[in-house]
Amino acid sequence: MNREDNKIVAFCCEHSAYQVANKAGKMRLHYPDNVRIIRVPCAGRVDVQHILKAFEKGAAGVLVMGCQEGACQHLTGNTRAKERVKYAEDLLKEVGIDGGRVKMVNLAPDMAQRFIREVKEMTEKIEGR
Amino acid sequence: MQVRIGIFICDCGKSLSNIDFPKVKERVEKFQEVVYVDLSSSLCLEESREKIVSIIRERDINRVVIAGCAPELKENVFGKVIEEAGLNCNFLSMANIREQCSWAHESDVTNKALELVRMAASKARFLQPVEKKDMPVNKQVLVVGGGFSGMKSALELSGLGLRTTLVEEEAVLGGKLGEFEGFYGIETTPEEMLSSMRKAVEENGDIEVFTSAEIARVEGQAGDFTIRIRRGEDKLSRSCGAIIFATGYMTEILPQDFQLKPDVNIISRRKLVEMLQAPGELERRPGTIGFVLDVSDENSRLPILSTLNNALAVKERLGSEVYVFCKSLKVDSEGVEKLYREARERGVVFLKFEEKPRISKKDGRVKVEARDVLLGEEVTLLCDFLVAEEKVLPPEGTEALSSMLNIGTDSAGFYQDENVHLYPVASERKGIFFVGGCKGDLDFTRISTDISSATMSIYKLLSPEKVMVEVEKVKVEPEKCRACLTCVRVCPHGAIQMVRVDTEKEVAKIYDLACDGCGICAAICPAKAIRFEGYADEQILAEVEAIGESL
Numbered sequence: 309m310n311r312e313d314n315k316i317v318a319f320c321c322e323h324s325a326y327q328v329a330n331k332a333g334k335m336r337l338h339y340p341d342n343v344r345i346i347r348v349p350c351a352g353r354v355d356v357q358h359i360l361k362a363f364e365k366g367a368a369g370v371l372v373m374g375c376q377e378g379a380c381q382h383l384t385g386n387t388r389a390k391e392r393v394k395y396a397e398d399l400l401k402e403v404g405i406d407g408g409r410v411k412m413v414n415l416a417p418d419m420a421q422r423f424i425r426e427v428k429e430m431t432e433k434i435e436g437r
Numbered sequence: 438m439q440v441r442i443g444i445f446i447c448d449c450g451k452s453l454s455n456i457d458f459p460k461v462k463e464r465v466e467k468f469q470e471v472v473y474v475d476l477s478s479s480l481c482l483e484e485s486r487e488k489i490v491s492i493i494r495e496r497d498i499n500r501v502v503i504a505g506c507a508p509e510l511k512e513n514v515f516g517k518v519i520e521e522a523g524l525n526c527n528f529l530s531m532a533n534i535r536e537q538c539s540w541a542h543e544s545d546v547t548n549k550a551l552e553l554v555r556m557a558a559s560k561a562r563f564l565q566p567v568e569k570k571d572m573p574v575n576k577q578v579l580v581v582g583g584g585f586s587g588m589k590s591a592l593e594l595s596g597l598g599l600r601t602t603l604v605e606e607e608a609v610l611g612g613k614l615g616e617f618e619g620f621y622g623i624e625t626t627p628e629e630m631l632s633s634m635r636k637a638v639e640e641n642g643d644i645e646v647f648t649s650a651e652i653a654r655v656e657g658q659a660g661d662f663t664i665r666i667r668r669g670e671d672k673l674s675r676s677c678g679a680i681i682f683a684t685g686y687m688t689e690i691l692p693q694d695f696q697l698k699p700d701v702n703i704i705s706r707r708k709l710v711e712m713l714q715a716p717g718e719l720e721r722r723p724g725t726i727g728f729v730l731d732v733s734d735e736n737s738r739l740p741i742l743s744t745l746n747n748a749l750a751v752k753e754r755l756g757s758e759v760y761v762f763c764k765s766l767k768v769d770s771e772g773v774e775k776l777y778r779e780a781r782e783r784g785v786v787f788l789k790f791e792e793k794p795r796i797s798k799k800d801g802r803v804k805v806e807a808r809d810v811l812l813g814e815e816v817t818l819l820c821d822f823l824v825a826e827e828k829v830l831p832p833e834g835t836e837a838l839s840s841m842l843n844i845g846t847d848s849a850g851f852y853q854d855e856n857v858h859l860y861p862v863a864s865e866r867k868g869i870f871f872v873g874g875c876k877g878d879l880d881f882t883r884i885s886t887d888i889s890s891a892t893m894s895i896y897k898l899l900s901p902e903k904v905m906v907e908v909e910k911v912k913v914e915p916e917k918c919r920a921c922l923t924c925v926r927v928c929p930h931g932a933i934q935m936v937r938v939d940t941e942k943e944v945a946k947i948y949d950l951a952c953d954g955c956g957i958c959a960a961i962c963p964a965k966a967i968r969f970e971g972y973a974d975e976q977i978l979a980e981v982e983a984i985g986e987s988l
Contacts, residue, residue: 315984330507333536341542341549344556344984349972353956358977365985382955383865383929
């Protein structure tokens with residue numbers, strides 16, 4: 309597989325996942341460099357069209373990363389994101405893209421290891437390992 | 438206006454060694470609409486900031502991309518820098534090539550850095566200015582509920598120089614404080630506390646009191662609420678900038694969970710307090726008094742606090758033997774552990790059960806049978822009086838109030854106290870605060886801290902008389918709005934309302950001060966009529982598209 313074909317787009321909530329990614333960097337915890345992080349104010353800002361656009365533009369996987377359930381700064385943002393991820397997953401299945409290529413992840417701002425594990429798992433899935 | 442992008446790349450004192458900066462610079466220069474690329478080692482230093490300002494002016498740059506450390510560190514700083522150069526602070530887009538690129542990977546990540554810069558530059562093209570404006574706020578505060586929490590809030594606010602309107606359902610101020618026997622270690626009795634507070638409130642010229650009145654309607658947003666108050670036949674209206682709800686709680690005297698019938702021997706906490714206040718009226722001194730706790734609700738602190746206080750009072754005034762049946766005794770509130778130790782030292786016996794005790798009547802006394810898990814034995818106790826725990830419930834009208842305010846409650850029906858992001862007293866709607874019993878937590882010290890915290894938040898919000906807001910950062914485009922009310926329904930902060938634009942049409946309007954900028958409305962709007970500047974659809978999509986472009 310071409311190195312350029314395994315890109316993951318990660319929509320990261322600035323209250324949790326975006327900080328987690330920064331924290332992972334600060335701790336020099338290395339993870340695959342195929343992930344491209346897009347900062348959003350809340351996972352609830354991520355729309356189905358953003359997820360689909362990523363696949364249209366050649367992304368191999370999409371992660372929507374928000375706060376843990378019950379701890380969303382905007383109360384319902386992460387649960388709405390979860391619903392949209394599910395919706396996008398169903399649409400992708402219909403066009404023949406494996407549903408596991410898009411995933412909702414709930415993180416607390418200090419869960420750097422979990423962030424890395426999710427990125428690695430998605431990369432492995434994409435690369436067929 | 439033609440877009441002219443200036444890109445400033447920082448290599449963080451040459452520490453980001455796995456990025457080939459000259460190569461990045463060379464490639465970036467070829468991007469569309471990029472008029473200037475600068476490579477620096479320390480953009481955050483004072484002299485670099487001056488340089489950025491002069492370059493922006495010289496080259497007539499109108500969009501700025503900063504590639505360097507995480508935006509949360511320096512976004513505000515660079516925002517001010519470009520404002521200095523005469524640009525709107527929103528014309529800034531940042532690429533995080535340090536924390537999320539160089540530091541996060543071992544191998545050479547020049548390509549990734551390049552792509553991150555490209556993403557930021559693509560987004561920059563679509564940025565629109567966001568103006569900032571001072572918005573006047575109303576300095577009046579409304580306090581709902583005239584119990585301990587309500588009165589204390591009003592008094593504290595008046596101490597901070599804010600005028601308040603206090604609305605109480607009952608004919609007199611006071612709430613439930615008078616029902617307590619006393620607080621161990623506090624010299625003043627609840628009654629003295631009440632009368633001094635009542636007097637202070639009534640004498641205070643800054644506090645306007647309405648008794649036998651209730652809130653009929655709350656309209657408006659933080660900084661500018663309009664409240665309709667109903668007092669008998671009268672209808673009054675007041676406007677205020679913030680609201681404190683201190684609507685208290687109610688108790689179920691003999692909770693159904695016990696399956697007990699009220700009896701001369703099985704009494705409520707309140708009845709015990711009456712007995713304690715007039716011990717002379719008792720026919721004879723009760724030999725044994727039992728308390729049962731924790732059968733209905735493990736989390737409430739009121740029963741524990743009042744039981745310990747009452748048990749001590751019984752020991753002191755009646756000299757009876759005291760047994761407390763409990764499942765678990767939470768002593769996390771301030772001073773309660775001390776109270777517990779004190780009770781044990783004075784001879785109060787605590788019995789720990791896991792299965793509900795069996796309670797029956799025998800020879801005119803109450804028989805309690807329970808298995809004490811610490812002793813591992815069945816315990817049978819005959820007591821003259823059994824004091825049943827009162828179950829704490831949300832006050833009547835909580836549901837109606839929360840649906841009117843569009844504010845959620847927890848599973849027990851109390852105002853939510855769980856969301857760590859909202860701090861202990863704030864609610865999902867800006868300018869609306871909850872204190873005291875209506876949050877379900879009745880620990881005395883915490884209520885006092887909560888009140889101070891709420892009043893300080895209000896002081897911070899209202900005292901400057903005006904608040905700096907970003908005008909229409911999130912905005913409904915009226916011509917696209919189909920008035921479907923989806924955004925009004927989903928907004929977690931109640932910041933969206935319908936406004937009439939002409940005789941035919943109503944459209945949604947987002948109130949800048951109440952908006953917390955989550956963008957849920959922008960994502961959910963079926964007509965895509967809501968634009969969230971900085972995270973607008975075309976800006977996010979531009980970032981996504983930049984990933985796909987070949988380098």
